[in-house]
Amino acid sequence: MNNPKLVQQKNDIDTLFGQIISFAGDPYVKSLLTYYLCVRVSGFVENCVRIVLADYSTPRTQDHVRTFVEVKLKRFPNPTFDQICKAIADFNDQWNRDFKTRIPAPVRASLRSINVNRNQIAHGGTSTITIGQLQKYYQDAIFLIEELEGTCQ
Numbered sequence: 001m002n003n004p005k006l007v008q009q010k011n012d013i014d015t016l017f018g019q020i021i022s023f024a025g026d027p028y029v030k031s032l033l034t035y036y037l038c039v040r041v042s043g044f045v046e047n048c049v050r051i052v053l054a055d056y057s058t059p060r061t062q063d064h065v066r067t068f069v070e071v072k073l074k075r076f077p078n079p080t081f082d083q084i085c086k087a088i089a090d091f092n093d094q095w096n097r098d099f100k101t102r103i104p105a106p107v108r109a110s111l112r113s114i115n116v117n118r119n120q121i122a123h124g125g126t127s128t129i130t131i132g133q134l135q136k137y138y139q140d141a142i143f144l145i146e147e148l149e150g151t152c153q
Contacts, residue, residue: 001142002149003051009044013138016040020131034131035121041138042078042118045111048145049079053087056152078115081108084144088151099151103144110140 001007020033050073057069073087081103089096114137117129 001146003055006044006048006051006145009047010142013037013040013044017131017135017138021135030131034129034134035127037131038114038117038121038127038129038134041134041141042114045114045141045145046076046079049084049087049148050074050076052145052148052152053091056091078118079111080115081111084148088148091152095151099147102147102151107140107144110137111144113137114141 001010016037020030020037023030023033054070054073072090076083076087079087085096085100088099113129113133117127117134119125120127
């Protein structure tokens with residue numbers, strides 16, 4: 001990960017994972033902390049996609065084009081794999097084809113699981129996600145973001 005803002009967010013989330021994994025208190029409280037972390041991971045993925053794509057355009061475009069890109073990417077909540085691919089294709093269709101071939105099905109499934117659990121949690125539902133499952137989904141999300149960074153160069 002290259003962007004300092006994203007590195008800081010990743011470090012914060014990594015710290016939270018460590019704290020929740022080592023939490024020895026009430027299992028119900030641990031599940032609530034895991035819910036919170038799931039929402040944070042979802043927001044992190046959202047921020048990463050938006051920032052990586054905006055960072056690509058910033059040094060290469062005029063101000064009005066940069067503003068357009070930033071506005072278009074501003075509302076990019078809970079990005080699905082298809083939405084990410086669509087955004088990449090809006091920049092360069094070859095990048096999109098390359099990106100799709102580098103992201104295996106289990107990574108796509110992890111992104112979907114982050115979104116599904118985040119939506120259940122955020123809308124007052126329940127989730128059965130565990131800290132171990134979330135950690136695996138998060139690792140897959142990091143892989144996806146690093147591939148996105150490599151694509152948008």
